Amino acid sequence: xxxxxxxxxxxxxxxxxxxxxxxxxxxxxxxxxxxxxxxxxxxxxxxxxxxxxxxxxxxxxxxxxxxxxxxxxxxxxxxxxxxxxxxxxxxxxxxxxxxxxxxxxxxxxxxxxxxxxxxxxxxxxxxxxxxxxxxxxxxxxxxxxxxxxxxxxxxxxxxxxxxxxxxxxxxxxxxxxxxxxxxxxxxxxxxxxxxxxxxxxxxxxxxxxxxxxxxxxxxxxxxx
Ligand code: HEC
Ligand code: HEC
Ligand code: HEC
Ligand code: HEC
Ligand code: HEC
Numbered sequence: 001x002x003x004x005x006x007x008x009x010x011x012x013x014x015x016x017x018x019x020x021x022x023x024x025x026x027x028x029x030x031x032x033x034x035x036x037x038x039x040x041x042x043x044x045x046x047x048x049x050x051x052x053x054x055x056x057x058x059x060x061x062x063x064x065x066x067x068x069x070x071x072x073x074x075x076x077x078x079x080x081x082x083x084x085x086x087x088x089x090x091x092x093x094x095x096x097x098x099x100x101x102x103x104x105x106x107x108x109x110x111x112x113x114x115x116x117x118x119x120x121x122x123x124x125x126x127x128x129x130x131x132x133x134x135x136x137x138x139x140x141x142x143x144x145x146x147x148x149x150x151x152x153x154x155x156x157x158x159x160x161x162x163x164x165x166x167x168x169x170x171x172x173x174x175x176x177x178x179x180x181x182x183x184x185x186x187x188x189x190x191x192x193x194x195x196x197x198x199x200x201x202x203x204x205x206x207x208x209x210x211x212x213x214x215x216x217x218x219x220x221x222x223x224x
Contacts (some may be wrong), residue, residue: 041154041157041158042154042155042156042157043153043154044118044153044154045118045151045152045153045154046116046118047116047151048115048116048151049102049113049114049115049116050099050100050102050103050113051099051150051151053149053150053151054146054147054148054149054150054152055147055148055149055150056150058146058147059147059148064181065139065146065181066181067085068080068081068085069081071129072129072130072133072139073129073130073133073134074130075129075130076127076128076129076130077129078129080115082112083103083106083107083112083113084107086103086107087103087107090103090104118152118153118154119143119154119158120158121158124223125160125222125223126221126222126223126224127222133180134177135170135174135210135212136174136175136176136177136179136180136206136210137166137170137173137174137175137180138173138175138179138180138181138182138183138185139180139181139183140183141166141173142155142156142158143155143156144156145183145184146183147183147184160222163222164216166214167214167215167216168216170203170207170212170214171199171200171203171204171206171207172196172199172200172203173203174202174203174206174207174210174212175187175199175202175203175206176206186198186199187199187201187202187203
């Protein structure tokens with residue numbers, strides 16, 4: 001086999017250049033790898049076993065989020081609805097549609113539809129839906145305009161830094177409790193205020209009223 005670096009010749013610099021060229025490739029490769037959607041998670045949009053559309057059900061039909069995610073106000077975890085909730089309508093509506101076959105099967109057998117989970121915080125971080133909903137933080141702050149999505153995609157990073165950005169300035173997110181699932185709602189500007197200023201003023205008032213003080217420097221608030 002011919003030798004690439006013949007004995008005696010001083011090919012050390014070339015070897016160094018080759019190594020550096022390799023490292024030069026490594027940096028973009030690392031950036032590419034770590035910025036994939038699976039890593040940053042923003043835009044993560046797995047295919048689901050049934051082509052269920054929030055745009056149709058929450059947007060056009062106007063169903064409230066809590067019709068299906070009924071534990072979101074009372075529990076740490078929000079729930080995905082059981083087949084029975086869908087069958088309230090689909091035992092009548094489109095009852096022979098082949099796209100709904102997995103739903104009818106789940107209903108008949110009692111084995112839940114295998115929805116793919118999208119949002120997930122790691123086990124070492126504690127998150128609780130009801131605390132946020134009951135203080136007037138809307139789904140839209142953390143999940144985006146789900147009511148306009150045919151297929152749900154992750155809208156925010158859910159990183160620690162992201163949590164803290166809101167915890168440091170919750171006035172930008174607090175709204176009246178009856179508007180929490182109204183994703184298109186925004187504060188009404190008075191006079192020449194911008195929407196952002198109107199939100200900040202309203203938010204500060206609500207923060208005082210509700211005594212809102214989310215954990216920031218208290219690590220144990222989120223790492224229990
Ligand atoms: C008719 C029932 C129904 C209604 C109404 C509904 N959802 Fe859903 N939601 C589902 C189902 C089923 C899934 C699982 C399949 C999917 O991801 O599309 C889901 C998934 C989600 C997810 C992703 C969960 C995960 O795996 O991380 C979010 C976020 C969500 N819904 C938010 C909302 C919001 C916000 C509203 C109100 C604007 C809403 N949903 C209204 C049935 C519903
Ligand atoms: C309040 C009644 C209601 C509930 C509850 C409901 N749906 Fe629907 N769904 C409808 C109606 C009405 C349509 C037809 C919308 C249209 O064609 O514009 C529809 C359409 C669909 C379609 C589209 C079918 C196609 O051919 O495009 C799917 C899939 C579906 N629903 C799944 C579900 C699932 C899964 C659930 C439970 C998580 C659910 N639905 C809960 C009323 C409902
Ligand atoms: C302050 C941010 C925040 C708000 C507000 C919020 N969510 Fe979530 N949601 C999350 C996080 C974080 C997760 C991942 C939770 C986990 O891994 O335990 C999640 C997960 C979910 C899931 C998947 C099931 C679960 O609990 O893991 C559903 C469904 C959901 N949210 C629906 C909603 C609905 C509906 C609303 C509004 C009524 C809402 N969320 C408001 C941050 C939020
Ligand atoms: C859009 C704003 C917003 C975002 C984003 C947000 N939070 Fe919060 N969080 C709040 C508010 C408001 C409260 C209520 C504080 C209070 O009642 O004093 C709160 C309270 C909490 C609490 C205290 C619960 C208790 O029982 O005292 C924890 C823990 C928490 N959040 C965890 C998280 C985590 C983890 C994330 C990120 C995955 C997150 N939050 C993202 C606004 C937010
Ligand atoms: C508002 C909630 C919140 C508070 C307060 C908080 N953290 Fe976190 N922390 C998180 C979340 C959520 C994650 C997971 C982030 C992810 O998955 O990207 C995390 C992740 C971490 C990690 C692991 C990083 C990794 O790569 O997974 C460390 C270490 C950490 N936090 C330390 C701290 C320390 C130290 C403090 C106090 C100064 C603190 N945290 C306060 C929410 C919080």
